[in-house]
Amino acid sequence: NVKGTFIVKVDATCNGTLTYNAMSKDSETGDVTYYGFLAALNNAKEGDVIEISKKTEVEDSFTIPAGVTIKVLDDGELIAKKNLNVAGTLINEGKVSVAGETTVSGKVDLTEGTSATFTDDITVSGEMKIEAKAGALRDEISIRKVDKPNPDYKLGKDAGNAGDWV
Numbered sequence: 001n002v003k004g005t006f007i008v009k010v011d012a013t014c015n016g017t018l019t020y021n022a023m024s025k026d027s028e029t030g031d032v033t034y035y036g037f038l039a040a041l042n043n044a045k046e047g048d049v050i051e052i053s054k055k056t057e058v059e060d061s062f063t064i065p066a067g068v069t070i071k072v073l074d075d076g077e078l079i080a081k082k083n084l085n086v087a088g089t090l091i092n093e094g095k096v097s098v099a100g101e102t103t104v105s106g107k108v109d110l111t112e113g114t115s116a117t118f119t120d121d122i123t124v125s126g127e128m129k130i131e132a133k134a135g136a137l138r139d140e141i142s143i144r145k146v147d148k149p150n151p152d153y154k155l156g157k158d159a160g161n162a163g164d165w166v
Contacts, residue, residue, distance in 0.1 A: 044068040052076035052094070064088040066106060072096055072113065086126070092116055104128050111140055 025032050034040035037056045044050060046067030053073045061083035064070050068088040072078045076094040083100035090096070090106075092113030102122045110116045111131035122128070127144040 038062070041065075041068075041070075052078050055079070057081065061085070061100060064090055064106065074114075083120075 034043065037050070037052065037058060040050045041062065041064070044065060046065075048067075049069045049071055051071050051073055053076045055077040057079040059081050062080070063085040064087060066087040069091060070078070070089070071091045072094040074093050078092075078094075078096045080096075080098040080100065083102070084098045085103045086106045086108055088106045090108045092108075092110045094113055095115040096110070096113060097115075097117040097119075099119050101120045102118055104122065104124045104126045106126045108126075108128040111129050116130075124143050125145040127142060129140060129142050131138055131140045
């Protein structure tokens, strides 16, 4: 059992079973605190909510599994440096930034966050809610995949550069 820091040097070998504590459990509430986002994500089960309350950077691509919710709190920040696949739910109340491709087959709610930046393609087959705020004004849009286009939503031929929907 390792308590504290465990360092494996290059070309080192560990014999036997290595166990370490990557979480703690509150005996009164049953809440579990993981020491690292990926430890929490890898142990998440359907119905679990992972709350991000500080700056969290993820170097590799990752998936939010179906039935799992990641909630970025007011003071939290999630930085995905590669691809993000949302099969579960992503709720942003803080800041979210994705440098790679984002695939949504679950649900993304960006309506309460202060910032959301996606620098590559977003493929939606689930639902994505986006809110724009300017002072006291706000507007919200929901984007979801449909089986066939709705003929009521088409860009008019005479719309010109304005791109008004008719």
